[in-house]
Amino acid sequence: MPELPEVESVRRQLDPELRGRRITAVWTDPIPTMPREFHDVEAGTGHTVERVDRRGKFLIAPLDQGRELVMHLGMTGVLRFDLDSPHVRARLSLDDGRSLCFKDVRRFGRMAVVEAGMYEAIPMLAMLGPEPLSDEFDPEVFAWELRRTTSPIKPFLLSQRPVAGVGNIYADEALWMARIHPMSRKVGKARAFALHAAIRETLQRSIEREGTTFSDYQMVNGASGGNAAYLVAYGQQGKPCPRCTTPMKKIVLGGRGTTYCPRCQRA
């Protein structure tokens, strides 16, 4: 579900709502099915939210006294105020009388309160690659990482190691743009540079459209994103490739549905 553009769209709505709000009470599902689904969230009680940042697909809200509220939406996570739903797994009561509700049908999402920067409870966050839309996402380093790995390019992108925030949708989109076969284990420097630019472009365009909604993803105000109509690869199997009109093909790669153009994305 939510990849970087969706999480960023949520962040942009959440930040002004939460700034300066104090958490007065915390409720989490008493029967969490995943270990550490809600790691130490009650430790946020009494603390004030300074702002809402994003790192890859994580929302990170610094609290006063050096703590952080970390949230990951998983596949079906939604953040809304005062939401009434059987799938609400956590509620943060605020000093303005509202409560921030975390709805998560599939329970793949996580919340945690930790000491700032101490991510032992969230190893993925500590391992995260560079932010794709920042200067730390360097094309030379990216090309070097792609040369170094023996993994097929798409699962490597999904690992969050070479770059943060790319999931199944935008991996397919970016690989199509850069004309790289998702199974390719050899990506030369020119193609790596093209992929670097494609990742930035597909993410940035989607942020401008407030993300891609199929079913679950929605923003804090309940609205859907507008990017689904602009997808050229993900979910477009059988439709003509916009470049060459060859029907787009769907395969399973690393357990994930993968759509690409068999003509312009050669292995």
Add this chain to the structure above:
DNA sequence: CACGCCTCCTGTGCGC
């Protein structure tokens, strides 16, 4: 160490 497979969970849509 790296990779592929399975699992976590619930809902939906499809084919029979």
Add this chain to the structure above:
DNA sequence: TGCGCACAGGAGGCGT
């Protein structure tokens, strides 16, 4: 209509 299976935007754990 009902059933069973495949699949869904993510990630972690395990065995080879």
